[in-house]
Amino acid sequence: MLERGWTIFRIRGIPVRLHITLLLFLPYAAFVASAQFRAIARAVGLDLGEIRLPLIAWGAILAVGLFVSILLHELAHCAVALQNGVGVRSITLMMLGGVSRMEKDVRPDREAWMAFAGPLSSFGIAVACYGLSLVPFPDEVRVALLVLAMVNGVLGIFNLLPAFPMDGGRVLRGLLTGPLGPDRATRVASTVGKVMAVGFGLYGLVTFNVILVFIAAFVYMGAAGERNRVEVRHVLEGMPVTQVMTDRLGEASVDERAGEVARRLLRNNLVGALVVDGLPHDDYDLHEHVVGVVTAYDLARPGIHDEAVTVGSAMRKDMPRVHTQDDAATTLDALTSGGADAVIVLDNQEHVVGVVTPADLQRAMMLVGAAGGNGPAARRS
Ligand SMILES: [Zn+2]
Incomplete structure (x- = not known):
């Protein structure tokens, strides 16, 4: 399913693909972003009657900004993978974020760092946008920068939740690999991931947050799939x-x-x-x-x-x-x-x-x- 998508461009030979779900999701993201723009504009005392672009145009710009941010987040993971001699097959931007496909696993002791690089870049973008929002640009541009700063901050924090296979779960597995060994580390990280997924799912259902329910299903299946893959891999190691x-x-x-x-x-x-x-x-x-x-x-x-x-x-x-x-x-x-x-x-x-x-x-x-x-x-x- 991940292979389906349009290659929009290549960075150092890595194809960057747009998944069809992203196109379906963009209007929704634009709608949510325009609501955030409105909320922040109110908070800083900007009169919405004075903005030059319509609110929904700002929503659309911010939605694109969000996916550029996600692309930069994925590129940070990829940069660390390449540094460690692991090739990157593709980056796919989809509804629930980005997915980078590596040619093989990085060394377990480097995994924590590779996983952490993504959220770190999101925090970096958040700080940069916040910094830029202090420059005397037109007020509406500064509001948009504040929204991007906030979204990237949330993105960084959310990805750091230890819900394997999200970044935080991979950081957890990487850190546990030293003391527990790769197999037990994967088992513990995927169990924590499944528990968190059930938590997300229940919270999403109670609050009617469909996106969160999707994420919960994705995390649960990802945790189970990764554990299975690592177990199979362990058996195949050393077999000709x-x-x-x-x-x-x-x-x-x-x-x-x-x-x-x-x-x-x-x-x-x-x-x-x-x-x-x-x-x-x-x-x-x-x-x-x-x-x-x-x-x-x-x-x-x-x-x-x-x-x-x-x-x-x-x-x-x-x-x-x-x-x-x-x-x-x-x-x-x-x-x-x-x-x-x-x-x-x-x-x-x-x-x-x-x-x-x-x-x-x-x-x-x-x-x-x-x-x-x-x-x-x-x-x-
Ligand atoms: Zn990430």
């Missing part, structure tokens, strides 16, 4: 990729019809196919002609059954890739951070030898459970 991948791959020619390839995969019980260009001939080295990999997930996308769709256009060219000697946990990182359905596995000669899909990881997890272990001890056997 070759133990979880599947090599049941067939072949398909770029301009073959996608529906035809789907039928062949089904008939031969294959999970995907290497897509090759050109026709096989003598001394044909298959691996030199591989232009991509197509999986059942790609072939199941809507519109693929159209007669005209070829495998070449159905396949994904940007599938994440790992090597046979890599740790199985890296495939989980690639699947969760990239929003991909499959990871390609390459051997030392950069030849595709298999794929890992979420179903493969699920199967590995079940077998680990059935083998009677879920920790490093079980992996040794």
Whole structure:
């Protein structure tokens, strides 16, 4: 769902996307911001009859200002991630704020700092706006700056609540990782997150605050999902990729019809196919002609059954890739951070030898459970 959105621009190669929910939310944000503008104008004794722009125009400007503030908050997280050698896949601005997708987790001892950088930038913006509001600009501009200062202050404080996976919860996990270790730290942080989410939800229901109820649901699911992910990751650490991948791959020619390839995969019980260009001939080295990999997930996308769709256009060219000697946990990182359905596995000669899909990881997890272990001890056997 997060992948859906329009890339509006790139900062140092990182795509910044607008999620559709944001566009639906902007008019509401503008409405709320114009009410805040009115309240602050009254508080400072500004006569609303004297302002040059209509109130709703100020609301719209402030709503855009809010999302620029959220973007700066996300960029602060990303800057710390990049400093720690973790790539950023995308930043998505959506209804309930921003989401930065990192390529992998930062080192647990750096997580607290990375999480804190966002709220810190919000506080920085709040102080800067407050400072600017003291400059003798026209009164209505100063009121708008005060509103932005207030909104950013609230944003910083709200994000610091220890409701994992919000920033404060990540700070908490980062701080607990030292004394408790990463697994227990995640468990404690996600339990605190769930409790806070229930609190938000109840408070939102009592006060008819729909946004707060949404946030509660988001926090609750996020806390549960992150805990699950960390547990799975823990099991996969130290397991070779070759133990979880599947090599049941067939072949398909770029301009073959996608529906035809789907039928062949089904008939031969294959999970995907290497897509090759050109026709096989003598001394044909298959691996030199591989232009991509197509999986059942790609072939199941809507519109693929159209007669005209070829495998070449159905396949994904940007599938994440790992090597046979890599740790199985890296495939989980690639699947969760990239929003991909499959990871390609390459051997030392950069030849595709298999794929890992979420179903493969699920199967590995079940077998680990059935083998009677879920920790490093079980992996040794
Ligand atoms: Zn944040």
